Amino acid sequence: MAQLTYREAIARGIAQEMRRDESVVFLGEDIAAAGGVFKGTVGLLEEFGPVRVRDTPISEQAILGAAMGAAMTGLRPIAEIMFADFFAVCWDIVVNEIAKSRYMTNGQMTFPLVIRSGNGGGLRFGAQHSQSVENWAMMVPGLKVVVPSTPLDVIGLMAASIRDNDPVIFLEEKALYATKGEVPDGDVVDTLGSAKVLRQGSNATLIALGNMVPRAQLAAEELASAGIDCTVVDVRSLVPLDTQTILREVSATGRMFTVEENPRLCGWGGELASIVADEIFYDLDGPIVRITTPHIPLPAADALEDLAIPSVTRIVETVQKSMNS
Amino acid sequence: MSLDVVAPLLLDDKLDLYRSQFALRQFEKRAYDLFLENYVKGTSHLSIGQEAIAAGVARAMRPDDWTFATYRGHAHTLARGVPMAPVFAELMGRANGLMAGKGGSMHLTSVEHGVMGSYAIIGAHLPIACGAAWSAQYRGTDQVAVCFFGDGSTNIGAFHEALNFAAIWKLPVIFFCENNLWMEYTRTTEVTAVANPAADRASAYGLESIIVDGNDADEVYAVTAACVARARAGEGPSMIEAKTYRHGGHSRADPGKYRPDEEVAEWLAKDPIPRYHQRLLAEGASEAQLVEIERAVNEAVDVATEEAKAGAVPGEDLLMKDVWANGGAEWRN
Numbered sequence: 245m246a247q248l249t250y251r252e253a254i255a256r257g258i259a260q261e262m263r264r265d266e267s268v269v270f271l272g273e274d275i276a277a278a279g280g281v282f283k284g285t286v287g288l289l290e291e292f293g294p295v296r297v298r299d300t301p302i303s304e305q306a307i308l309g310a311a312m313g314a315a316m317t318g319l320r321p322i323a324e325i326m327f328a329d330f331f332a333v334c335w336d337i338v339v340n341e342i343a344k345s346r347y348m349t350n351g352q353m354t355f356p357l358v359i360r361s362g363n364g365g366g367l368r369f370g371a372q373h374s375q376s377v378e379n380w381a382m383m384v385p386g387l388k389v390v391v392p393s394t395p396l397d398v399i400g401l402m403a404a405s406i407r408d409n410d411p412v413i414f415l416e417e418k419a420l421y422a423t424k425g426e427v428p429d430g431d432v433v434d435t436l437g438s439a440k441v442l443r444q445g446s447n448a449t450l451i452a453l454g455n456m457v458p459r460a461q462l463a464a465e466e467l468a469s470a471g472i473d474c475t476v477v478d479v480r481s482l483v484p485l486d487t488q489t490i491l492r493e494v495s496a497t498g499r500m501f502t503v504e505e506n507p508r509l510c511g512w513g514g515e516l517a518s519i520v521a522d523e524i525f526y527d528l529d530g531p532i533v534r535i536t537t538p539h540i541p542l543p544a545a546d547a548l549e550d551l552a553i554p555s556v557t558r559i560v561e562t563v564q565k566s567m568n569s
Numbered sequence: 570m571s572l573d574v575v576a577p578l579l580l581d582d583k584l585d586l587y588r589s590q591f592a593l594r595q596f597e598k599r600a601y602d603l604f605l606e607n608y609v610k611g612t613s614h615l616s617i618g619q620e621a622i623a624a625g626v627a628r629a630m631r632p633d634d635w636t637f638a639t640y641r642g643h644a645h646t647l648a649r650g651v652p653m654a655p656v657f658a659e660l661m662g663r664a665n666g667l668m669a670g671k672g673g674s675m676h677l678t679s680v681e682h683g684v685m686g687s688y689a690i691i692g693a694h695l696p697i698a699c700g701a702a703w704s705a706q707y708r709g710t711d712q713v714a715v716c717f718f719g720d721g722s723t724n725i726g727a728f729h730e731a732l733n734f735a736a737i738w739k740l741p742v743i744f745f746c747e748n749n750l751w752m753e754y755t756r757t758t759e760v761t762a763v764a765n766p767a768a769d770r771a772s773a774y775g776l777e778s779i780i781v782d783g784n785d786a787d788e789v790y791a792v793t794a795a796c797v798a799r800a801r802a803g804e805g806p807s808m809i810e811a812k813t814y815r816h817g818g819h820s821r822a823d824p825g826k827y828r829p830d831e832e833v834a835e836w837l838a839k840d841p842i843p844r845y846h847q848r849l850l851a852e853g854a855s856e857a858q859l860v861e862i863e864r865a866v867n868e869a870v871d872v873a874t875e876e877a878k879a880g881a882v883p884g885e886d887l888l889m890k891d892v893w894a895n896g897g898a899e900w901r902n
């Protein structure tokens with residue numbers, strides 16, 4: 245057992261897989277010599293050398309194109325897109341090339357690759373370095389989308405993503421890089437498409453992802469002392485989606501709240517709400533409520549950013565209001 | 570560019586190269602007819618007039634090398650040895666198609682023949698070809714990737730990203746620009762800062778500027794073979810610009826009327842196939858040999874057309890297949 249930061253867990257997860265599989269290679273901007281702009285990849289160059297851990301030019305299309313070409317010819321590349329907002333300059337490679345090519349070729353090609361990226365707000369970086377983009381990826385057939393919320397999950401889901409034979413968009417929550425958690429010694433390997441029930445309650449179910457998970461947990465503690473006993477589910481993976489766990493946990497309490505960092509429209513919570521309404525509508529005891537960032541680009545000022553992203557207080561108040569009405 | 574390393578083609582090789590070019594031509598003509606007869610739906614982009622390139626390049630490659638083509642990729646796919654029938658069938662949306670009808674004319678792929686896809690987003694496949702080349706370099710095989718693209722594709726960002734990337738990593742990749750002078754309906758020089766859209770950019774990436782007559786299969790072969798040898802020897806990427814012309818329009822039934830008549834006439838006179846025919850006669854082939862090649866090709870095109878037409882319409886079983894590596898399309902439990 246050791247205490248590890250979310251940031252350290254990234255290098256740990258990648259190293260674990262690079263040690264066991266020679267076909268795993270890693271490329272991106274400033275990831276090798278500098279150890280990553282968020283220091284998430286420190287030590288990998290030293291351990292695995294410059295042939296397997298390669299710095300690239302500022303060429304996001306080249307980075308992801310190279311990852312795709314390498315994956316279709318037998319490697320298991322990990323590519324970094326420094327900030328998730330930058331997906332916009334290479335989105336063609338992600339959605340038109342990587343995501344569609346297996347289907348278009350009638351299964352002739354596979355793309356065992358992972359694209360890691362620093363996702364979301366909380367660091368006061370302003371609108372172009374703070375967006376939560378998981379929904380961009382979730383809506384594309386052919387992409388798996390993973391968002392860990394703890395150091396342990398970073399390692400286990402990273403390992404699962406690298407071993408997976410499909411392309412995985414692996415979103416690291418920038419606001420969580422400094423957070424710590426317990427991690428066992430030895431290899432850790434998790435499963436994609438498995439949500440985690442972090443707390444079991446009887447009154448309401450809070451469903452959260454990434455950076456919103458610790459906030460939902462804190463909110464659940466406050467709500468418990470106010471007499472509202474909540475289940476908290478960490479979705480962990482949007483595709484594949486563990487709907488069974490979500491349906492079961494919503495059924496059990498009869499109330500569903502999603503906590504999403506994304507701007508309002510087309511957030512993953514909307515999809516979950518639709519599944520729940522379709523399949524267990526008669527188990528609900530009240531409306532489904534989505535707690536999200538408003539539909540705005542994220543502002544830079546700390547005071548404004550804090551108003552925008554769902555806070556513990558906002559979660560508590562929203563749940564209380566809805567449960568008491 | 571020294572061609573010393575290149576083994577010269579013998580008469581038999583050249584007869585084979587003639588067969589290949591003639592087959593590409595006849596295939597494309599038939600594809601056009603099938604389009605007019607509504608067997609081929611959607612769109613298709615023919616390479617009539619540009620066959621010397623696909624044929625010449627394929628001749629310079631090993632079966633385990635890789636090609637990356639564009640939406641104008643029928644010829645490039647066939648030239649690597651993919652049989653005609655599944656390609657016709659793919660164009661027709663049949664279950665016996667190369668990808669069972671799931672890709673269509675613009676996405677022909679046959680991994681088993683090293684045809685690593687045909688890409689319909691301009692420029693996207695240049696970085697992808699870099700990735701395949703990187704994988705060959707990493708695994709220490711001496712495979713080479715060749716990436717075809719048009720003159721118009723030299724103005725998109727991915728082109729420039731890929732060239733720099735290939736140069737700094739010394740990747741075994743050959744960027745092959747088929748300069749047929751036109752984008753879709755715009756003359757490329759009217760929207761390009763330099764006269765030779767690929768070759769004039771090569772020096773920006775530390776590459777030699779190479780221009781070749783794209784209507785001469787022997788020349789295409791020789792220059793490509795030299796670049797392939799260089800790539801196999803670990804000496805990095807090359808870019809070739811071949812001057813050529815598409816006889817028809819950009820796609821489907823586009824008559825290409827935006828092009829001046831004299832220009833079309835000038836290039837029809839440089840048609841690579843009659844030219845090669847004449848060359849072979851001058852180099853000792855007999856007319857009877859060439860006629861026999863043509864007859865056999867025409868017969869093969871007929872047989873392949875019928876085989877494709879006989880294919881079933883793809884069924885629902887294919888619809889939800891192969892989104893994921895496990896063969897399925899499930900996104901939830």
Ligand SMILES: Cc1ncc(C[n+]2csc(CCOP(=O)(O)OP(=O)(O)O)c2C)c(N)n1
Nearest residue numbers: 641689690691719720721722749751752753
């Ligand atoms: C990113 C992108 N922009 C525009 C198009 C539409 N488009 C398809 S082909 C084409 C012309 C390309 O010309 P060129 O690269 O010279 O190739 P050619 O068709 O002559 O072989 C255009 C603009 C596209 N497919 N992708």
